[in-house]
Amino acid sequence: MTxxxxxxxxxxxxxxxIAAPAAVxxxxxxxxLCFALFACAFNLLVxxxxxxxxxxAMFFGGAAYISGHVVKVWGWPTELGILAGTACAALxxxxxxxIAIRRQGIYFAxxxxxxxxxxxxxxxxxxxxxGEDGIQAxxxxxxxxxLDIKNDLTFYYVVLAVFCAGFxxxxxxxxxxxxxxxxxxxxxxxxxxxxxYRVDQYKLxxxxxxxxxxxxxGATKAIVFxxxxxxxxxxxxxxxxxxxxLVGGMGTVFGPIVGAGVIITMQNYxxxxxxxxxxxxxxxxxxVVLAFRRGVVGELMAWWRRRAGG
Amino acid sequence: MFELLGVPPxxxxxxxxxxxxxxxxxxxxxxxxxxxxxxxxxxxxxxxxQYMMGAFCAWMLLEWAGIPYWGALVLAxxxxxxxxxxxxxxxxxxxxxxxxxxxxxxxxxxxxxxxGLFRREFGSSGLPYGNPMxxxxxxGFMFLPHYRAWIIVFxxxxxxxxxxxxxRTKLGSYLRAATERPELVQAFGINVPRMITLTYGFGVGLAxxxxxxxxxxxxxxxxxxxxxxxxxxxxxVIGGMGSIMGSIVTGFALGIVEGLTKVFxxxxxxxxxxxxxxxxxxxxxxxxxxxxx
Numbered sequence: 280m281t282x283x284x285x286x287x288x289x290x291x292x293x294x295x296x297i298a299a300p301a302a303v304x305x306x307x308x309x310x311x312l313c314f315a316l317f318a319c320a321f322n323l324l325v326x327x328x329x330x331x332x333x334x335x336a337m338f339f340g341g342a343a344y345i346s347g348h349v350v351k352v353w354g355w356p357t358e359l360g361i362l363a364g365t366a367c368a369a370l371x372x373x374x375x376x377x378i379a380i381r382r383q384g385i386y387f388a389x390x391x392x393x394x395x396x397x398x399x400x401x402x403x404x405x406x407x408x409x410g411e412d413g414i415q416a417x418x419x420x421x422x423x424x425x426l427d428i429k430n431d432l433t434f435y436y437v438v439l440a441v442f443c444a445g446f447x448x449x450x451x452x453x454x455x456x457x458x459x460x461x462x463x464x465x466x467x468x469x470x471x472x473x474x475x476y477r478v479d480q481y482k483l484x485x486x487x488x489x490x491x492x493x494x495x496x497g498a499t500k501a502i503v504f505x506x507x508x509x510x511x512x513x514x515x516x517x518x519x520x521x522x523x524x525l526v527g528g529m530g531t532v533f534g535p536i537v538g539a540g541v542i543i544t545m546q547n548y549x550x551x552x553x554x555x556x557x558x559x560x561x562x563x564x565x566x567v568v569l570a571f572r573r574g575v576v577g578e579l580m581a582w583w584r585r586r587a588g589g
Numbered sequence: 590m591f592e593l594l595g596v597p598p599x600x601x602x603x604x605x606x607x608x609x610x611x612x613x614x615x616x617x618x619x620x621x622x623x624x625x626x627x628x629x630x631x632x633x634x635x636x637x638x639q640y641m642m643g644a645f646c647a648w649m650l651l652e653w654a655g656i657p658y659w660g661a662l663v664l665a666x667x668x669x670x671x672x673x674x675x676x677x678x679x680x681x682x683x684x685x686x687x688x689x690x691x692x693x694x695x696x697x698x699x700x701x702x703x704x705g706l707f708r709r710e711f712g713s714s715g716l717p718y719g720n721p722m723x724x725x726x727x728x729g730f731m732f733l734p735h736y737r738a739w740i741i742v743f744x745x746x747x748x749x750x751x752x753x754x755x756x757r758t759k760l761g762s763y764l765r766a767a768t769e770r771p772e773l774v775q776a777f778g779i780n781v782p783r784m785i786t787l788t789y790g791f792g793v794g795l796a797x798x799x800x801x802x803x804x805x806x807x808x809x810x811x812x813x814x815x816x817x818x819x820x821x822x823x824x825x826v827i828g829g830m831g832s833i834m835g836s837i838v839t840g841f842a843l844g845i846v847e848g849l850t851k852v853f854x855x856x857x858x859x860x861x862x863x864x865x866x867x868x869x870x871x872x873x874x875x876x877x878x879x880x881x882x
Contacts, residue, residue, distance in 0.1 A: 331690045331693070378867050378870050378871065379870075381870050381871070381874040382826070382870065382874060384689055384690070385626075385632045385689050385690065385693060386826060388632070388690070388693055389632065389822040389823070389825065389826050390826055390866070390870065392819055392822055393819060393820075393822055393823040393826065393862075393863050393866055394863065394867070396819045396820075396823075396863060397860045397863035397864070397867075400859045400860045400863075401860065404856065514815070514819060518697060518701070521694065521697075525694065553709070554705045554706075554708045554709035555705065555709065556705075557701050557702075557704060557705030557708065558701070558702050558705035558706055558709070560698075560701055560705075561698045561699065561700070561701030561702030561703075561705060562698070562702060563698070564694060564695065564697060564698025564699075564701065565680065565695060565698040565699060565702070568684070568691050568694050568695040568698065569680060569683060569684075569695070572687075572691065
């Protein structure tokens with residue numbers, strides 16, 4: 280039953296996404312998809328393991344730098360650039376995750392935030408990142424040597440494929456026995472420990488998976504905008520992905536996609552208002568936390584259940 | 590002129606002094622966070638913004654009302670503390686029954702609002718604030734500006750006074766009891782919700798006081814808080830939030846570590862605290878003074 284409903288929702292999303300370039304500028308759509316994948320990866324951790332990471336920008340931005348560097352300076356092909364970004368983000372996730380999972384709850388959030396700040400300072404000082412300028416004019420080489428991704432529309436469908444692949448990996452993870460254990464840890468960690476699960480290993484694997492997919496999103500974003508910059512690794516970026524997931528609905532499968540769409544659209548319309556964007560993002564945080572903690576998708580599902588039940 | 594470990598003493602003691610000053614701010618900030626967390630179970634992400642508000646409050650009092658530094662040192666923490674009390678009454682209070690993470694998210698949102706509003710009003714470059722204690726003393730091995738000495742002495746006094754009130758007075762014993770078992774303390778007829786409100790106001794006031802102290806030393810700028818708060822979080826993770834004295838000692842010690850790193854390996858000076866945090870987490874996950882919960 281659930282499988283069918285999720286399936287239908289996914290097919291509807293796919294149909295919408297395939298038709299969307301007819302109405303909306305493809306670069307904007309690619310941005311939404313990259314951030315949607317980023318938010319889905321983040322949601323895997325916060326929604327299904329109950330670990331709130333406040334440092335996911337390090338994977339997103341770190342992978343953007345790596346893929347930008349290998350594609351631009353080393354001349355690697357695009358697909359290898361994205362894979363390199365993903366692999367490095369996974370590795371970074373393995374190291375930072377091993378440190379961060381030693382604390383829970385609020386401390387976990389503070390530790391990830393601090394580690395991400397460390398990565399930010401590294402990126403600020405390292406030579407290959409280009410400091411304040413970032414890595415600019417990253418070339419869009421033909422994909423697999425065949426597909427011309429200089430064309431925005433073609434590249435949009437490639438990004439859509441990357442997104443779907445990432446999304447299905449997450450979906451499969453959540454609905455696997457592994458995902459069930461993750462949810463058990465979220466609900467009651469001491470009980471999961473007493474049942475004999477090596478909780479730390481499960482958490483670490485989930486962390487690495489989430490980091491890797493956030494890296495895929497960041498690497499893809501770097502190729503789309505041909506730019507990797509400090510904005511991608513700043514703590515504000517970590518805050519943005521939290522906001523997207525919160526608005527869409529933490530722990531819902533489709534929430535992060537909706538949240539990313541809402542926030543990116545909002546940023547697009549408010550781009551001319553400067554500092555107001557920050558204020559409005561803060562206001563959304565406050566309103567959602569106080570009044571509507573389940574997020575858009577979560578509230579819709581609750582409404583649906585109430586209707587079906589009553 | 591003699592040298593210490595290949596470093597001229599002027600540079601060494603100069604950086605040590607700067608490190609101690611940073612340490613003074615870390616100590617005051619993490620102390621406020623620890624007091625708030627103890628009673629409210631909320632990590633106050635707005636703490637950095639409230640530190641910045643303290644500095645701006647001092648600036649506004651001077652520029653708009655002509656109230657000098659010494660007046661601001663008393664007034665600004667009270668004013669900002671009152672805004673904290675309003676926040677607690679209006680918003681934070683509604684979240685105590687929920688997962689602690691929502692408190693973090695709410696205060697994060699509030700800090701974005703505050704920072705955004707100040708950035709819109711004052712730009713992000715920073716405003717100067719005149720030094721109320723110009724001049725300094727030559728100690729022979731280094732030059733000691735009076736205001737910097739004042740920061741260290743004053744913040745140390747504030748930290749120790751806070752420690753004394755919490756650990757050695759009757760009011761403090763109520764506070765510690767309410768941290769352990771709020772329902773039981775309430776059953777004894779103590780108004781715990783009011784105590785929570787006042788505690789939040791006090792922690793916020795402490796952040797604002799640090800902000801006033803910082804105003805003449807650094808520029809007054811809307812981004813000064815968000816830069817500081819992340820380092821203070823790392824300090825809190827290193828020290829653990831279980832002990833008041835622990836927060837104070839960790840704050841000053843990490844300031845000194847940072848200062849020394851600036852002398853011997855400047856490239857790592859902005860990351861050294863995070864590296865210390867990672868090492869402490871690997872060796873003693875509960876923090877130096879903390880108990881795992």
